[in-house]
Amino acid sequence: MRNETILVKEARGILTVTFNRPKSKNSINGAFLRELNDALDLSLRNSECRMVVLEGQNGVFSTGMDFNDRASGNYDEKLDRLSLVRYMEMLKRFREIPRIVISIVDGQVIAGGVGLVAASDLVIATPRARFGLSEALWGMLPGMLLPFLIRRVGFQKAYSMTLTTMPVSAVEAHSFNLVDEVTETPDQTILQLTQRLIRLEESTIENIKQFFLKLWPITGEFEEMAVAESFRLMNDPKVRENIDNFVRYKKFPWNK
Amino acid sequence: MRNETILVKEARGILTVTFNRPKSKNSINGAFLRELNDALDLSLRNSECRMVVLEGQNGVFSTGMDFNDRASGNYDEKLDRLSLVRYMEMLKRFREIPRIVISIVDGQVIAGGVGLVAASDLVIATPRARFGLSEALWGMLPGMLLPFLIRRVGFQKAYSMTLTTMPVSAVEAHSFNLVDEVTETPDQTILQLTQRLIRLEESTIENIKQFFLKLWPITGEFEEMAVAESFRLMNDPKVRENIDNFVRYKKFPWNK
Amino acid sequence: MRNETILVKEARGILTVTFNRPKSKNSINGAFLRELNDALDLSLRNSECRMVVLEGQNGVFSTGMDFNDRASGNYDEKLDRLSLVRYMEMLKRFREIPRIVISIVDGQVIAGGVGLVAASDLVIATPRARFGLSEALWGMLPGMLLPFLIRRVGFQKAYSMTLTTMPVSAVEAHSFNLVDEVTETPDQTILQLTQRLIRLEESTIENIKQFFLKLWPITGEFEEMAVAESFRLMNDPKVRENIDNFVRYKKFPWNK
Secondary structure, three states: OOOOOEEEEEEOOEEEEEEOOHHHOOOEOHHHHHHHHHHHHHHHHOOOOOEEEEEOEOOEEEOOEOHHHHOHHHOOHHHHHHHHHHHHHHHHHHHHOOOEEEEEEOOEEEOHHHHHHHOOOEEEEOOOOEEEOOHHHHOOOOOOOHHHHHHHHHHHHHHHHHHHOOOEEHHHHHHOOOOOEEOOOHHHHHHHHHHHHOOOOHHHHHHHHHHHHHHOOOOHHHHHHHHHHHHHHHOOHHHHHHHHHHHHHOOOOOOO | OOOOOEEEEEEOOEEEEEEOOHHHOOOEOHHHHHHHHHHHHHHHHOOOOOEEEEEOEOOEEEOOEOHHHHOOOOOOHHHHHHHHHHHHHHHHHHHHOOOEEEEEEOOEEEOHHHHHHHOOOEEEEOOOOEEEOOHHHHOOOOOOOHHHHHHHHHHHHHHHHHHHOOOEEHHHHHHOOOOOEEOOOHHHHHHHHHHHHOOOOHHHHHHHHHHHHHHOOOOHHHHHHHHHHHHHHHOOHHHHHHHHHHHHHOOOOOOO | OOOOOEEEEEEOOEEEEEEOOHHHOOOEOHHHHHHHHHHHHHHHHOOOOOEEEEEOEOOEEEOOEOHHHHOOOOOOHHHHHHHHHHHHHHHHHHHHOOOEEEEEEOOEEEOHHHHHHHOOOEEEEOOOOEEEOOHHHHOOOOOOOHHHHHHHHHHHHHHHHHHHOOOEEHHHHHHOOOOOEEOOOHHHHHHHHHHHHOOOOHHHHHHHHHHHHHHOOOOHHHHHHHHHHHHHHHOOHHHHHHHHHHHHHOOOOOOO
16 A cells, blocks of 8 residues: 555554655645545454554644645635545544554644544643644634544533634643543553553454444534534635635734 | 623723622622623624623622522512523523633632533633532522533532532632633733634634534523422422521521 | 341441452442342431442452353343343432432442442542453443443543553542542541531432433433343353353453
């Protein structure tokens, strides 16, 4: 498998996916979602695999949706709606796949990138991690990821992160369960977890994940609503202008 | 606007409401709810306004429903049911209004006052803040505010505060998200927030609030049940006696 | 009342139940559930009683379902399904009974024992307490207790405890509300609580508990599903083998 946007390696029951779009700060585009999906497929082909580890590079985990695909020149309405649906499906797949999905966050994670983290089964962060929902500054909202974030951190912290757009440190994120462990040495934490998790049958992981889905369902009705609202806002003229100004002139909406 | 129960000022995108019933420790009566409602209307008339800040005075944020209105001499059953409905509607309005509602708690907040805090979008407290649900001591329960409190702090802390009636310090309240920040200088926190929040469009605040309402709905069915149960308990002969003894003789139910 | 599995005493409005199956580390069997149920009945006969305190002995609170009853020689399918239902009904009864149910955890609590803790109204732990959901290691899952655990600690911590099977210390458990207070002197905490809780009418406790049941219902549909899934897994040939190997040879599933 030859990938453009991620690096994949497999060893001792762990499939590791390293996000690899340094020029666009690991933002999420169609190719990224497709290749990450293929990597999850690959993990299923090895019945010894128990964990899928996601990590960034160079102090960036992920910076959310790629604005270049949304700038006027490149924009394709049909493709865009599809990419929203695919993003939502990726988050759902993390919850369902009979592998334990672990994000290691060392540095920055923004907007849609926070969704990949929130939908992960476990999150390990270094003290350098910072989590921010910047959508509101652009006139949007982090619709599709919110049920996954609320599931992790409860209503209030998801709400205050969305409304204030203020970034949150690793220690704060740990205090309200966005992060399960803060450590300078994520690899050692993974090693400890491995010793425990290789004892689990694949079918047990599947049974547990299916059971929790029943305890905390995310309905198809919600998904449609979230995609529709995200699509509506993304096509708001003001939001389009904000994105265009950023892609063309690196100008932020609040610098008027 | 000439107010009896609150002081209102407006500057730099912030409408500040200072509760001003020192004699009755900022307890909540009909005039207070009416005037607070008017203040929210006022904030809507200024399209530059982004935040509504609520604060107490002299070490008291609010001590909940005014018992004087409930003592036998003054009691009007119809008015009383109406004031329960209006209190519930105030909490709901905080969630819906396209302004960011922030409570600054410096000192005591009890019973229904905790509802104003819990329904706020953001809560800033000084180390002097103390939060208590005293209703059970009088034979009542904090029915209408509980969904707002659970939304903020989860089931267990709302439950233990209700059952034990034990007051909670600012630091404890922060540890379980009843408070978003503890600081000696709430004005500086407001200033920092302002720099961020003035970047948001009014419509973005509205979109976010509407979206979160869908994620965590409070049903009309619940509201009716909560009002009915509060009304039922308030008219329980034992509870009426407790309130009368307090209003007439400053006697607490547990001093027999 | 002559008990085999628990010790019961009553004084000053508190009924104390001490788990007393030292040989099987306070594991839960049919007699235990029956006698605990009788103890709850007893607390209702004393209208002065406000609190039911549950505690272990010798550094063990409870180690969950008794595997001896599930080993092939002793196994009775019908009895087993019944004991699952009775366990679920016990957890539900904690939520409904007009007494404040308090667990004091001094030492180990595992699997189904965590359910007794999670369903308690209040949980006091010493620094020696350790909480673990070991079910997944055996190929099972902690189905029936999860709604009670989620109610206390939110989705994510219930999920990570279930998936990772890693035990959690008292301090950690307190940080995410599985424990309400960590103290070296639980008796003093009980004394403080008593001073507060004897002020509550029995009817007030009942009203509060009924109200919270409406705010956070656990449906009959869920109960049936949880019992069915637990029963299905317990009769999985692999799980039966794991249990048999443990009961006969003290061999754990992960020592192959």
